[in-house]
Amino acid sequence: MTKTSPPLVSGAKPGIGHALEFQRDRLSLMQRGFTEHGGVFALKLAKQNVAVVIGPDNQKTFFMETDKALNIQEPYSYLRAMFGEVLFLAPHEEYLRQRPFVQEMFKREKMLHYVDVMQEEVQAWLDTLGDEGEMELTGQITHLVQEVAGNCFLGRQAHQQIGREFWDLYADLSKGLDPLLPPNLPLPKFIRRDKAKARMGEILRPIIAERRQHPEQYDDFLQDLIIKEDQAGAQIDEELILNMLLGFMFAGHETTAGQAAWTIIMLLQNPDYLRLVLDEIDRVAPYGVHIDPKRMVALDHISWAVREVERLRPSADLLMRVVDEDIEFGEYVIPKGWLVQVAQEVGHKLPAYFDQPEQFDPLRFAPGREEDKAHRFGLFGFGGGAHKCTGMNFANNEMTIITALLLREYDLELVTKQPTIKRGMGANRPSATVVRYRRKAGLDTAVSTPNATAVPTGE
Ligand code: HEM
Numbered sequence: 001m002t003k004t005s006p007p008l009v010s011g012a013k014p015g016i017g018h019a020l021e022f023q024r025d026r027l028s029l030m031q032r033g034f035t036e037h038g039g040v041f042a043l044k045l046a047k048q049n050v051a052v053v054i055g056p057d058n059q060k061t062f063f064m065e066t067d068k069a070l071n072i073q074e075p076y077s078y079l080r081a082m083f084g085e086v087l088f089l090a091p092h093e094e095y096l097r098q099r100p101f102v103q104e105m106f107k108r109e110k111m112l113h114y115v116d117v118m119q120e121e122v123q124a125w126l127d128t129l130g131d132e133g134e135m136e137l138t139g140q141i142t143h144l145v146q147e148v149a150g151n152c153f154l155g156r157q158a159h160q161q162i163g164r165e166f167w168d169l170y171a172d173l174s175k176g177l178d179p180l181l182p183p184n185l186p187l188p189k190f191i192r193r194d195k196a197k198a199r200m201g202e203i204l205r206p207i208i209a210e211r212r213q214h215p216e217q218y219d220d221f222l223q224d225l226i227i228k229e230d231q232a233g234a235q236i237d238e239e240l241i242l243n244m245l246l247g248f249m250f251a252g253h254e255t256t257a258g259q260a261a262w263t264i265i266m267l268l269q270n271p272d273y274l275r276l277v278l279d280e281i282d283r284v285a286p287y288g289v290h291i292d293p294k295r296m297v298a299l300d301h302i303s304w305a306v307r308e309v310e311r312l313r314p315s316a317d318l319l320m321r322v323v324d325e326d327i328e329f330g331e332y333v334i335p336k337g338w339l340v341q342v343a344q345e346v347g348h349k350l351p352a353y354f355d356q357p358e359q360f361d362p363l364r365f366a367p368g369r370e371e372d373k374a375h376r377f378g379l380f381g382f383g384g385g386a387h388k389c390t391g392m393n394f395a396n397n398e399m400t401i402i403t404a405l406l407l408r409e410y411d412l413e414l415v416t417k418q419p420t421i422k423r424g425m426g427a428n429r430p431s432a433t434v435v436r437y438r439r440k441a442g443l444d445t446a447v448s449t450p451n452a453t454a455v456p457t458g459e
Pocket residue numbers: 072087088099248249251252253255256257259314315316319320380381382383384386387388389390391392394395
């Protein structure tokens with residue numbers, strides 16, 4: 001029997017199809033498609049045919065066929081106006097040249113250094129909060145994550161030298177993100193984007209030049225990038241260094257800020273589980289103790305909460321590919337030229353894989369349950385296959401550190417009880433969320449010292 005293209009979800013309007021609904025509330029649209037047709041269905045975004053594929057086997061095909069029948073560059077090509085031909089925005093051979101040195105920069109040994117920088121930055125932020133008050137959590141955490149990214153990727157000295165101007169320029173750059181309009185139209189937002197990028201180049205070029213001249217004086221992420229050679233022995237040129245830095249900031253900061261803020265929010269909304277987290281912090285990483293790698297891996301309850309947020313509140317839920325060659329998903333064939341999407345917020349809530357999927361229940365990842373291991377492509381908040389997120393460990397470590405350090409020093413209460421999901425071009429995050437905080441009684445002012453005490457073993 002010849003296979004047909006997938007069935008269209010209801011509600012398409014003449015001319016625009018589902019475009020308006022997709023923009024306003026894509027989650028309901030995806031849920032409706034799944035209810036009407038199961039794991040493979042079609043949408044119309046104006047003239048563009050889109051297939052949505054849901055369920056671990058379909059998700060597996062989506063990731064494993066990327067760079068074969070499915071193309072990752074084209075759907076994200078609008079990002080090229082910001083970042084040039086960097087990583088998966090580059091032609092495939094160039095991507096393969098860049099990928100090994102990028103992966104090396106996120107290796108385990110490097111991660112240890114980043115975790116120290118993260119702790120210093122989070123502590124510096126906490127030190128500004130005072131004994132009690134109210135704060136808007138999403139904004140505060142976004143600012144904090146920017147400081148962490150700046151200090152980790154640019155190095156503390158360069159980041160301080162550049163100051164907040166970098167992030168003001170970055171804001172102009174990301175306001176120029178537009179997947180629909182041609183990126184070189186003479187619109188004010190595109191003009192501001194290009195000016196911001198040119199100014200960032202002006203700021204960073206002398207820093208790169210100085211570091212090339214005195215390589216012995218520097219040892220950080222930026223320096224790694226500057227001295228790195230590809231497998232053919234060629235140095236990375238200035239333009240690519242600049243684009244990579246901007247690319248990492250983009251891929252890494254709004255996504256991490258969103259999930260970090262949700263981790264705090266969802267813990268506060270679930271006091272029973274919060275109690276387990278607070279007990280764990282008391283045992284493993286009490287106030288004043290540096291979180292070394294051993295302590296980090298012992299913070300199980302925090303890491304399960306972070307994973308549960310990846311499942312329920314994924315920051316980067318809209319992953320897309322263009323079909324280069326007709327491809328089968330289940331009983332359907334998706335023709336060349338269509339767009340294919342996976343939908344984390346539906347795929348992460350399949351009752352066949354996740355017990356009571358709407359519930360916040362981080363213990364689903366604990367030994368004995370381990371629901372994320374039921375299928376390799378069941379949980380995919382960081383993507384999958386060859387393009388799986390390079391910064392996943394970096395982000396998970398950062399979210400763990402923020403959660404542990406904030407909760408061990410402050411008692412928190414949500415003033416905004418039910419924040420909603422705010423969808424952005426870059427990433428999803430919680431809407432403005434006011435939190436009341438009070439410094440815990442009886443904390444001394446001891447400064448964190450690395451490896452101050454051994455990790456307690458056993459319960
Ligand atoms: C919670 C935080 C984060 C989330 C949810 C996230 C999510 C993702 C997802 C879903 C992908 C795959 C995209 C696709 O298949 O279409 C991806 C790729 C990527 N991410 Fe992340 N990310 C996060 C943090 C970071 C950080 C901190 C960095 C680096 C500093 C980073 C760098 C990258 C890079 C370079 C890729 C492309 C990998 C490749 O194509 O080889 N991400 N990320």
